[in-house]
Amino acid sequence: MLDWQFGALLLSNGVLIGLMYSLIALGFVLVYKATDAFNFAQGEFVMFSGLLVAVGLGRYGAPLWLAVGAALLLMAAFGFGLERVVLRPLIGRPVIAVVMATIGLAAVLRGTAVMAFGAGTRAIVMPVSDEPFELGPVMLPPVQLVGAGVSLVFLAIFTWFFLKSRIGIAMRAVADSQQVAMAMGINVRRYFALAWAMAGLVSALGGVVWGTMLGVDNQLALVGLKVFPVVILGGLDSVMGAVIGGLIVGIVENFAAGYLDPYVGGGTKDFAPYVLMILVLMVRPEGMFGRRRIERV
Numbered sequence: 472m473l474d475w476q477f478g479a480l481l482l483s484n485g486v487l488i489g490l491m492y493s494l495i496a497l498g499f500v501l502v503y504k505a506t507d508a509f510n511f512a513q514g515e516f517v518m519f520s521g522l523l524v525a526v527g528l529g530r531y532g533a534p535l536w537l538a539v540g541a542a543l544l545l546m547a548a549f550g551f552g553l554e555r556v557v558l559r560p561l562i563g564r565p566v567i568a569v570v571m572a573t574i575g576l577a578a579v580l581r582g583t584a585v586m587a588f589g590a591g592t593r594a595i596v597m598p599v600s601d602e603p604f605e606l607g608p609v610m611l612p613p614v615q616l617v618g619a620g621v622s623l624v625f626l627a628i629f630t631w632f633f634l635k636s637r638i639g640i641a642m643r644a645v646a647d648s649q650q651v652a653m654a655m656g657i658n659v660r661r662y663f664a665l666a667w668a669m670a671g672l673v674s675a676l677g678g679v680v681w682g683t684m685l686g687v688d689n690q691l692a693l694v695g696l697k698v699f700p701v702v703i704l705g706g707l708d709s710v711m712g713a714v715i716g717g718l719i720v721g722i723v724e725n726f727a728a729g730y731l732d733p734y735v736g737g738g739t740k741d742f743a744p745y746v747l748m749i750l751v752l753m754v755r756p757e758g759m760f761g762r763r764r765i766e767r768v
Contacts (some may be wrong), residue, residue, distance in 0.1 A: 476608035481725040483609045486642050487619040489721025493623035495694060496701040496713035497629060498673040503695060503707045504633075504646040505666030508558075508569040514695015515580035516671060520546045521678030522584055523688040525593035535598065542675045550671025554664040558729075562660070581689055592688040595679060618680040630710050642666060646708065700744035704751055706761025715759065720744045 479715040502510045510516075520542050527538030555578070561568050599617055603610040629690060644650045645662045653659050678687070681694050702721045705712025727743040751759065 477729065478726075479607075479609050480721060481729045483606075483611060484615070484727035485613060485684065485722035486718060487611070487615040488724065489718035490619040490622040490626075490696055490714075491615070491677075491684075491717075492701050492721055493626055493714045493717030494673065494680060495677045495698045496705065496717055497626060497710065498670040498677065499698065499702045500708065500710055500713050501666050501673065502670050505642050506558075506569075506663050507646070508566065509573070509671060509707070511570060511573040512577035512580060512695075513670070513674065513698070514692040515577045515584075516550075516674035517677045517681060517694055518547065518689065518692040519539055519580050519584055519678070520671075520675035520688070520690055521595065521682030522588050523675075524679055525595050525687045526588055528595065529615070535596075539675070539679055542678065543672055546671035546675040546678075547668045548671070549669035549676075550669070551664050553671075554667040558667070559660065559663070562663075577692070581692060584689060590689065592686040593682075594686055595682040597683050614684050618684060621676060621680055625673070625686075626710070626714055629673075633710060638665070639660075697744070698746040703748050703758055704744075706758030709758070709760035712758055712760030719747070723747055 495513065498513045498516065499510060502508060523542040523545060524538045526533065527533040527541060533541070554578070557572060558569060560751040561572060597614060597617060601613070603612050604616065605611075633643060641652070641657050642659060642662050642665070644655065645659050649659050677694070678691070681691060685691060685694075697715075697720075701713065701716040703716075704719060705714070705716030723743050724740040728737075728740040731739040732742075755761070
């Protein structure tokens with residue numbers, strides 16, 4: 472394979488993986504935009520929703536559409552209930568209280584998943600061919616194409632939602648200033664709950680997409696850690712930043728694996744995005760598309 476063909480293959484795979492990263496990053500952005508809180512349990516949300524789909528398919532023999540639909544509803548309800556029961560009492564508390572609550576929730580979800588479903592790896596099988604599509608020198612795996620397509624569609628839907636819909640505009644107003652939003656008659660607590668429900672919905676989609684490609688077990692939660700550089704690069708409060716950050720991280724990972732791993736023995740794709748994240752933070756602490764905040768001290 473020629474160098475340019477190899478580079479084109481790495482680039483195409485990086486774009487597909489990057490779009491799938493962006494879908495998970497969207498869950499972080501949704502919560503942060505509405506509540507100014509960072510959900511450290513996002514990876515566990517993805518893992519748990521993937522397990523729900525895999526168990527529905529394998530244990531109960533449900534069709535794929537039913538298993539996915541049930542997981543979407545259950546995770547949206549879980550996010551809504553989580554905000555009502557666990558996080559709402561923390562309103563007004565220091566941000567570290569919410570951070571520790573989500574870290575504790577991550578541990579609870581990992582333990583509950585093992586107790587309820589076991590520690591084995593489960594498969595989510597999509598009705599697509601295993602044969603890759605050939606586009607010139609580029610080989611595109613159908614599973615990645617489907618995952619990237621689903622991610623792209625829902626990223627577009629959520630972008631429209633925040634920019635054009637009445638509810639999305641109200642959520643942006645809450646993110647800008649909770650006090651002003653309340654003065655304008657917006658029910659801030661209701662939009663907090665909606666943001667967490669939407670994060671659960673996005674996690675369910677991410678669980679299906681990544682569970683199909685990697686299989687579903689406790690290790691799937693590590694996808695949440697791999698998405699941290701995506702969120703920080705793009706900006707914590709930017710949907711467009713989540714997309715661009717995901718594409719950058721996906722491409723950097725693939726090029727690092729293709730061109731650097733042969734010289735160092737492997738592993739560069741795991742830390743290269745974090746190196747890039749640190750370099751960007753040195754120049755733009757708020758991320759590429761994040762909102763710069765100026766506070767009076």
